[in-house]
Amino acid sequence: MYAQGHNCKLFSALSLLSWSEHNDMTVNFQKTKEMVMGPPLQVTKFPPIQGLTSSIEQVSSVKLLGLHLDANFSWTHVEAILSKATQRLYFLKLLKHAGVPNPQLHFYVAVIRPILEYATPVWHHLLTNYQIDQIAAIQKRAINIIHNCTYGMSYSNALFCAGLTSLRARREQLAVARNLFDSITEPRSCLHHLLPLPRDPELLSRLRAPTKHPRISFSLNNYQIS
Numbered sequence: 001m002y003a004q005g006h007n008c009k010l011f012s013a014l015s016l017l018s019w020s021e022h023n024d025m026t027v028n029f030q031k032t033k034e035m036v037m038g039p040p041l042q043v044t045k046f047p048p049i050q051g052l053t054s055s056i057e058q059v060s061s062v063k064l065l066g067l068h069l070d071a072n073f074s075w076t077h078v079e080a081i082l083s084k085a086t087q088r089l090y091f092l093k094l095l096k097h098a099g100v101p102n103p104q105l106h107f108y109v110a111v112i113r114p115i116l117e118y119a120t121p122v123w124h125h126l127l128t129n130y131q132i133d134q135i136a137a138i139q140k141r142a143i144n145i146i147h148n149c150t151y152g153m154s155y156s157n158a159l160f161c162a163g164l165t166s167l168r169a170r171r172e173q174l175a176v177a178r179n180l181f182d183s184i185t186e187p188r189s190c191l192h193h194l195l196p197l198p199r200d201p202e203l204l205s206r207l208r209a210p211t212k213h214p215r216i217s218f219s220l221n222n223y224q225i226s
Helices: 006-022 076-097 103-117 120-126 129-146 155-162 167-174 177-184
Strands: 033-037 061-064 067-070 223-225
Touching: 033 061, 067 076, 076 103, 076 129, 103 129, 103 167, 120 167, 129 155, 129 167
Parallel strands: none
Antiparallel strands: 033 223, 061 067
């Protein structure tokens, strides 16, 4: 991810190519993508990163380590996992029609639910209420397939009948930001060096809401990832 501005991008592109050449590595321009991230009306049109023979393709969305990202942070990842999980419900129905009782719940827990929870610490706190309901609806449909008696039940009663926890509660447990931050504050953490220097203890005593480390202020406008 690079800082704003054409000069910063040019410097970063040259650094990338120079570092690769110095370390006897070649940038694969066919597999490498470039995406400028920020509000649509504020994104600057940068020229593509140019190599000796070709340039890196600029895209508006990309799949990175299984996570779908788009330039305006609208989280199309949710749409992708809903589509994929819905397809898996078909196989759950096949198990039901085949008369296989016990593996149905195991199939949901092992095959379908992980799709809905992949990388949740990254995107859980950005979900809208509509997206939360969409994701919960997948689990409700799965419970209805496994237990016919849950048709017409409320979501909470269906969860009790199936012995499952709501996906929202599980995401909140998996995405506890404070636990993640606390682990980073440990010197043995590989991310510890990224933290700003701790505040002076005397200053903390004068703050209304003291925190050991100052908050980092930044803007997501016109940032670039490649």
